[in-house]
Amino acid sequence: MTSSGPVSKLAAIVAIPTVSHHDQELTPAAEFDRLLATVAQLWPGVHALEVIRVGAHGLLIRWPGRSPDQPVVLMAHLDVVPVVASDWSRDPFGAEVADGAIWGRGTLDDKGCVAAICEAVESLLARGFVPARDVWLSFGCDEEVTSASARAAVEVLRSRGVRPWLVLDEGGAVARDAFPGIAAPVGVVGVTEKGLTNIRLTVTGGGGHASTPARNGPAVRLARAITRLDRAPMAARLPEPTIELFRRLAPHAPAPMRAVLGNAGRLAPAAGRLLALAGPEAAALARTTFAFTMLAGSPARNVIPATATAVVNIRVLPGDTVASVLDHVRLAIGDDQVGVELIEGEEPWPVSPYSVPGRGDEAFDLVTGLITEVFPEAVPAPYVVLASTDSRFFTAI
């Protein structure tokens, strides 16, 4: 390993603790400044391109091609999530290179992509390569919290009339053992994301002292509402990209599974229900999910709360809507004493085009073709991203 090699460059940016927080006060601006200065120093050719600062510390960079038409946007993010030090066997910002790996927060999510993109562009620039079309690099600085800088990047592109041909962000992976019974690695390409919605459940009633409790107080009523909703999940079904994922996996599956996967389109309702029973990750593929978070009420051991609240963190599957989810929640709880309030509602995101038999998509085929070139044994396929990435805001352009 040389000091200028890609490994040491990635290690250098992993070592900078750019942890983003919802509370801007807690975000270490100086570390983000240091990261931007380091990126500029490690990849001087990239830094010499047109660099536009977006949001607090986001970067939008234009690498001009022979034509500005139908540009490509390559994305990554500069921030990382906070660290619980006791979960780590090595310094999370030590960026040690050991056992064939770089150890550190953000190595995979997502500074590896920052380094890979910059290194690729830098080496092509050094060779005098000019891409056929413009290539934009978009590096958000708050992907893990608000995505404000990605939204700002979208506004810059929109104001310049840029309509990307392909936007490529983090999310998918080429993974072995991701699907039971499938030996081949699967290269999943996210083509849509679930919508992130939060609601608050509130029950108000008689509080008081714990020595004289009344029955069915706010905490109990809230608990009942949560239990009812937990026992009444939304209907399971398979969105179109999941049906195509299964169709592509079918030839690689053992005989009994092959027929089910290959016919997932026709068997969609039953296959969705089966998937919903196969553990939390499989279930998340097949339905809108409810997670109960931020339970709150009593401030003391002997105080019966006058108000008890919980947040339901909901991931809306393409095909459902925020309105249909709210209807379901009210119906499942079946108690008009439980307030159901929408904190933020995000619909599932549009589905990007992907190839199915008889209907190809050039951009999707380019990505899957590259997967097969680098990982010849992998099965490339579309899928629904269960979490959220900055790229969802680019659907606007």
Ligand SMILES: [Zn+2]
């Ligand atoms: Zn990420």
